[in-house]
Amino acid sequence: MTLFRTPIPVEEAMDKIWKYKKDGQAEEINMEESIGRFLGEDLIATTDVPWFDKSPYDGFALRAEDTAEANSNNEIEIEVIDYIGAGAVSEKEVQPYQAIRIMTGAPIPKGCDAVMMLELVKEKERDNKQYIRIKRKLEKGDNISFQGEDIKKGKVLVKKGTKINPGIYGLLATFGYHKVKVMKKPIIGVFATGNELLDIDEALVPGKIRNSNSYTLCAQIERSGAEARYLGKVSDTYDATYEALKKAMNEVDIVVTTGGVSVGDFDYIPKVYEKLRVEVLCNKIAMRPGSVTTIAQLNGKLLYGLSGNPSACYVGFELYLRPIIRYLLGSEYPFLKKIRAILHADFKKANPFTRFVRSKLVLQGTKVLVEPVGLDKSGAISSLAFADCLMVLPGGTRGYEKGMEVDVLLLEEQTGSEHK
Amino acid sequence: MTLFRTPIPVEEAMDKIWKYKKDGQAEEINMEESIGRFLGEDLIATTDVPWFDKSPYDGFALRAEDTAEANSNNEIEIEVIDYIGAGAVSEKEVQPYQAIRIMTGAPIPKGCDAVMMLELVKEKERDNKQYIRIKRKLEKGDNISFQGEDIKKGKVLVKKGTKINPGIYGLLATFGYHKVKVMKKPIIGVFATGNELLDIDEALVPGKIRNSNSYTLCAQIERSGAEARYLGKVSDTYDATYEALKKAMNEVDIVVTTGGVSVGDFDYIPKVYEKLRVEVLCNKIAMRPGSVTTIAQLNGKLLYGLSGNPSACYVGFELYLRPIIRYLLGSEYPFLKKIRAILHADFKKANPFTRFVRSKLVLQGTKVLVEPVGLDKSGAISSLAFADCLMVLPGGTRGYEKGMEVDVLLLEEQTGSEHK
Numbered sequence: 001m002t003l004f005r006t007p008i009p010v011e012e013a014m015d016k017i018w019k020y021k022k023d024g025q026a027e028e029i030n031m032e033e034s035i036g037r038f039l040g041e042d043l044i045a046t047t048d049v050p051w052f053d054k055s056p057y058d059g060f061a062l063r064a065e066d067t068a069e070a071n072s073n074n075e076i077e078i079e080v081i082d083y084i085g086a087g088a089v090s091e092k093e094v095q096p097y098q099a100i101r102i103m104t105g106a107p108i109p110k111g112c113d114a115v116m117m118l119e120l121v122k123e124k125e126r127d128n129k130q131y132i133r134i135k136r137k138l139e140k141g142d143n144i145s146f147q148g149e150d151i152k153k154g155k156v157l158v159k160k161g162t163k164i165n166p167g168i169y170g171l172l173a174t175f176g177y178h179k180v181k182v183m184k185k186p187i188i189g190v191f192a193t194g195n196e197l198l199d200i201d202e203a204l205v206p207g208k209i210r211n212s213n214s215y216t217l218c219a220q221i222e223r224s225g226a227e228a229r230y231l232g233k234v235s236d237t238y239d240a241t242y243e244a245l246k247k248a249m250n251e252v253d254i255v256v257t258t259g260g261v262s263v264g265d266f267d268y269i270p271k272v273y274e275k276l277r278v279e280v281l282c283n284k285i286a287m288r289p290g291s292v293t294t295i296a297q298l299n300g301k302l303l304y305g306l307s308g309n310p311s312a313c314y315v316g317f318e319l320y321l322r323p324i325i326r327y328l329l330g331s332e333y334p335f336l337k338k339i340r341a342i343l344h345a346d347f348k349k350a351n352p353f354t355r356f357v358r359s360k361l362v363l364q365g366t367k368v369l370v371e372p373v374g375l376d377k378s379g380a381i382s383s384l385a386f387a388d389c390l391m392v393l394p395g396g397t398r399g400y401e402k403g404m405e406v407d408v409l410l411l412e413e414q415t416g417s418e419h420k
Numbered sequence: 421m422t423l424f425r426t427p428i429p430v431e432e433a434m435d436k437i438w439k440y441k442k443d444g445q446a447e448e449i450n451m452e453e454s455i456g457r458f459l460g461e462d463l464i465a466t467t468d469v470p471w472f473d474k475s476p477y478d479g480f481a482l483r484a485e486d487t488a489e490a491n492s493n494n495e496i497e498i499e500v501i502d503y504i505g506a507g508a509v510s511e512k513e514v515q516p517y518q519a520i521r522i523m524t525g526a527p528i529p530k531g532c533d534a535v536m537m538l539e540l541v542k543e544k545e546r547d548n549k550q551y552i553r554i555k556r557k558l559e560k561g562d563n564i565s566f567q568g569e570d571i572k573k574g575k576v577l578v579k580k581g582t583k584i585n586p587g588i589y590g591l592l593a594t595f596g597y598h599k600v601k602v603m604k605k606p607i608i609g610v611f612a613t614g615n616e617l618l619d620i621d622e623a624l625v626p627g628k629i630r631n632s633n634s635y636t637l638c639a640q641i642e643r644s645g646a647e648a649r650y651l652g653k654v655s656d657t658y659d660a661t662y663e664a665l666k667k668a669m670n671e672v673d674i675v676v677t678t679g680g681v682s683v684g685d686f687d688y689i690p691k692v693y694e695k696l697r698v699e700v701l702c703n704k705i706a707m708r709p710g711s712v713t714t715i716a717q718l719n720g721k722l723l724y725g726l727s728g729n730p731s732a733c734y735v736g737f738e739l740y741l742r743p744i745i746r747y748l749l750g751s752e753y754p755f756l757k758k759i760r761a762i763l764h765a766d767f768k769k770a771n772p773f774t775r776f777v778r779s780k781l782v783l784q785g786t787k788v789l790v791e792p793v794g795l796d797k798s799g800a801i802s803s804l805a806f807a808d809c810l811m812v813l814p815g816g817t818r819g820y821e822k823g824m825e826v827d828v829l830l831l832e833e834q835t836g837s838e839h840k
Contacts, residue, residue: 031620035639049801051624056729056799058682085656087616089627104682104728105616107627150800158805165832166643167804170636170730174629174801178621196507196525200451201598204471207509207527209594216590219455223586236505262478262524308506308524309476310590339783363759366825368786379476380570381469381594384587385578405786412585412834 005284007291010319010354016281017320020297024328026181031172034164038225038329040181043158043171048148053108056145060121060132061112062099064140072135075122080130082109099132108144115143161330163225163414183329185227188321189252190214191244192233193260193269194308199233212381213258213313217306220317223412224325236260242272249276249301253328256321259308261294269294269305278303286353286395289378290316309378315356315390318411326416333416336390336409341370343391343406348399349376355395358387361408370408388412425704427711430739430774436701437740440717444748446601451592454584458645458749460601463578463591468568473528476565480541480552481532482519484560492555495542500550502529519552528564535563581750583645583834603749605647608741609672610634611664612653613680613689614728619653632801633678633733637726640737643832644745656680662692669696669721673748676741679728681714689714689725698723706773706815709798710736729798735776735810738831746836753836756810756829761790763811763826768819769796775815778807781828790828808832 008016026040055061062078070076078099082092086105093110094100100109108115121132151157158168161183172180197211198204211233218228229252234244241260248255260269261283273280278296283305285293289312294305302324306316318336326334344362349355357376362369370391374383392407393400400406428436446460475481482498490496498519502512506525513530514520520529528535541552571577578588581603592600617631618624631653638648649672654664661680668675680689681703693700698716703725705713709732714725722744726736738756746754764782769775777796782789790811794803812827813820820826 031635035642047624050799051629052626056797058687084627085616086614087628087656105614105629145797145799150795150797151802157802164639165805166636166639166734167801167807169639170632170801171805173620173632173635176620176622176624176630178619194506194525196505199598200593200596202596204467204596206472207504208507209471209525210596212590212593215451215593216586219584219586219589222455236507267478314586340786342786363788366760366762366788368783368788375570377476377565377570379470379565381587381590382571382577385585385591387587412832414832 007284007286007353008282009286013282013285013295014320017295017302017324020300020302021324021327022300024186024330025184027184028179028181031178031180034172034180034182035169037164037182038331039158039160039162039164039168040183040330042156042160043168043177045151045153045155045157046175048153049151049174050145050147050149053147054145055102055104055106055108055115055143057115057117057143058103059115059117059143060099061094061102061109061115062138063094063096063112064114064138064142066097067114067116067134067136067138070134070137075133075135078132078134080132084109113140113144114138117143159332161326161332185225186253186325186328187227187229188221188325189229189231189248189255190217190221191231191248191255191257193236193241193257194233195236197233213308213310216310216314216384217256217258217317220314220322221325224322225329226325236268238268238271241268242275245272245276245303249298249303254302254304254321254324256304256306258306258313261292261305261307273303273305288351288353288355291353293320295320307378310381311358311384312378314384318390318409319356331416333418335417335419336411337413337415338417339368339408339410340405341368341391341408343400343402343404344369344371346399346402347372347393350397350399351395353395355393357391357393358383359389359391359408360386361389361410370406427704427706427773428702429706433702433705433715434740437715437722437744440720440722441744441747442720444606444750445604447604448599448601451598451600454592454600454602455589457584457602458751459578459580459582459584459588460603460750462576462580463588463597465571465573465575465577466595468573469571469594470565470567470569473567474565475522475524475526475528475535475563477535477537477563478523479535479537479563480519481514481522481529481535482558483514483516483532484534484558484562486517487534487536487554487556487558490554490557495553495555497551497553500552504529533560533564534558537563579752581746581752605645606673606745606748607647607649608641608745609649609651609668609675610637610641611651611668611675611677613656613661613677614653615656617653633728633730636730636734636804637676637678637737640734640742641745644742645749646745656688658688658691661688662695665692665696665723669718669723674722674724674741674744676724676726678726678733681712681725681727693723693725708771708773708775711773713740715740727798730801731778731804732798734804738810738829739776751836753838755837755839756831757833757835758837759788759828759830760825761788761828763820763822763824764789764791766819766822767792767813770817770819771815773815775813777811777813778803779809779811779828780806781809781830790826
């Protein structure tokens with residue numbers, strides 16, 4: 001089979017794929033299972049926080065005006081008429097020169113408008129009554145956490161599609177979301193193709209290597225927030241591949257294959273796509289690695305034919321599939337976060353295609369630097385272990401030099417970018 | 421109970437705790453369950469990668485010297501004597517002006533020292549024999565991926581204690597580590613204390629709030645790589661707290677309580693610690709928030725009495741417990757990664773104690789900026805949802821201004837720092 005392939009720019013490939021993005025669905029789960037999931041609706045404050053005026057310290061709630069004359073030479077005596085711990089409420093209302101002993105977190109009693117810290121008073125008992133002596137003046141409002149000062153009721157605190165981190169998890173608890181709407185995890189089916197592939201528990205034999213792409217890919221899928229379903233290895237035959245893909249198309253949300261998309265004689269994916277009557281969106285992208293990345297759609301369902309080369313497969317996933325997954329997970333920022341950085345090493349290889357170099361971000365002094373890691377070949381695997389970003393080097397006839405400014409896509413960052 | 425407390429510097433507190441760090445243990449699990457776990461031993465290359473000279477392209481393996489005279493005006497004809505796909509090995513050895521058709525990933529056949537790409541030749545058949553015609557000169561070694569060019573056998577690729585990311589997971593597959601040694605997850609028991617606390621599914625009643633600290637803390641524990649075991653809420657009574665802590669000490673690796681460590685009348689933790697006969701390592705640290713953080717040890721086992729204030733609890737965990745967990749997980753870089761950044765907003769509040777401000781890192785242009793998020797009060801919860809770092813502002817009488825350089829501790833970064 002001969003296939004004429006014209007490379008299209010990275011942005012054009014993304015535009016074609018982006019037409020087939022879909023809204024994901026939400027599901028309700030127990031809050032305890034929601035860490036690391038993506039919010040299925042905006043997180044809205046169901047109350048003010050704090051939801052009543054409270055004391056941030058252990059001390060005495062009182063009327064600030066009663067302390068007006070207090071100073072180091074003039075102690076003011078105030079009677080303590082009640083005693084409340086956190087979680088309790090005083091039924092009493094203070095009158096002039098009265099106070100209520102109050103613990104951290106307890107509501108400010110009626111009539112009080114300031115809190116004197118425990119450490120700053122002298123306590124004494126007289127005639128079976130409790131008194132404190134104060135040497136310091138308080139202003140109205142001193143040492144009170146006011147209702148709503150942190151959060152106002154009704155405020156949208158966190159947008160749908162945001163990954164639930166420890167702080168967000170705490171907000172869910174605060175507002176009593178013991179059932180949480182999270183986005184359903186899309187299920188991504190992964191096939192490995194290639195007669196050269198051994199299982200991970202097989203010994204090496206001449207000409208063969210162990211399957212690693214599918215595993216890396218499954219971990220990338222999990223990192224993106226979706227569920228990876230490894231569907232096994234199909235052999236390099238047309239029929240086996242066709243049957244396997246056809247079945248998978250009905251069982252998962254998106255089907256991914258690794259390998260078999262090149263122009264070689266054993267590369268059956270294009271032929272299988274033809275028999276499946278899919279619409280091929282791209283089969284050659286002007287990028288390195290991963291130019292053979294082939295992406296198709298059938299009845300709105302996407303199929304990804306990623307390269308069999310480890311680095312090419314890795315990059316192809318992050319550029320073209322991760323945004324689709326994050327969109328399904330409700331994110332307004334589905335693309336890898338893009339930042340600028342200073343190239344920290346020469347990169348002399350010129351290339352007509354845009355190059356995505358597996359790299360490491362270095363925050364040095366207060367500067368953002370980036371440097372390539374490991375071997376920059378599409379077949380390399382060592383670089384993938386240490387890369388936390390992809391450096392974007394536009395195609396051209398010249399190489400790049402240390403000190404130049406470049407775009408960088410962050411792989412581990414969760415907030416993402418709005419624009420591809 | 422009156423307790424005299426002298427604040428000690430943050431570094432001194434850490435030094436005292438650090439004496440009780442422990443080496444964790446490794447366990448063997450199936451590779452498929454190892455994503456996100458921490459390596460229990462160095463990951464060593466069991467073979468070269470590639471482990472044989474291979475073709476990175478679909479094409480023809482041949483002898484470079486046979487192409488010496490080829491150019492656009494002089495086509496060289498070469499006979500194709502065999503045909504190998506990936507995973508196969510040719511038994512033949514090429515002689516002068518012979519080639520073997522070879523697919524991506526297949527081993528370079530005997531006698532060949534270069535590969536001509538498929539797209540660059542014309543194929544023809546004559547007398548039942550296959551030929552290619554070549555118009556381009558190749559150098560010895562052209563288009564060959566050499567054995568070991570990516571990774572050399574025996575090399576330590578990834579150190580023990582490193583979190584398994586997609587790339588590392590792929591390395592495990594490549595080297596056939598279908599059983600992987602990972603660090604056992606330490607089990608961290610979490611208690612909430614405080615009569616003001618409601619469960620997350622309870623309606624608010626006057627003076628009470630829902631328990632959020634324990635949940636945030638559990639998520640922080642999971643983020644750090646340990647297993648969180650929520651042990652429930654103990655009421656603010658001495659006996660209940662004593663019994664609960666005593667029992668927990670025998671069941672988990674580290675016990676954490678939130679709340680009850682202040683100087684208030686319902687703060688039983690110090691008294692319970694006394695009865696447990698623990699050695700208190702610190703009960704007042706010169707920091708904001710979290711100065712009441714109380715840490716003790718009993719027979720080498722650590723107990724953390726974190727503040728009941730949400731932000732103080734959060735910061736106390738990240739500074740003093742996370743490094744202990746990461747050390748248990750085998751990391752050589754157990755501390756939060758420390759970087760420098762430019763303060764992107766005024767921060768005028770002065771304080772005698774070191775302040776850890778919940779902040780957000782902003783990579784802008786090629787500069788590292790940092791700005792506070794939300795309300796900077798120890799009781800705030802909104803700031804925790806958006807913080808991805810802690811800005812470190814040393815104590816002093818003056819505030820800080822936009823443009824000043826400060827230390828920043830990264831919360832989501834996985835590589836960590838060697839030094840506290």
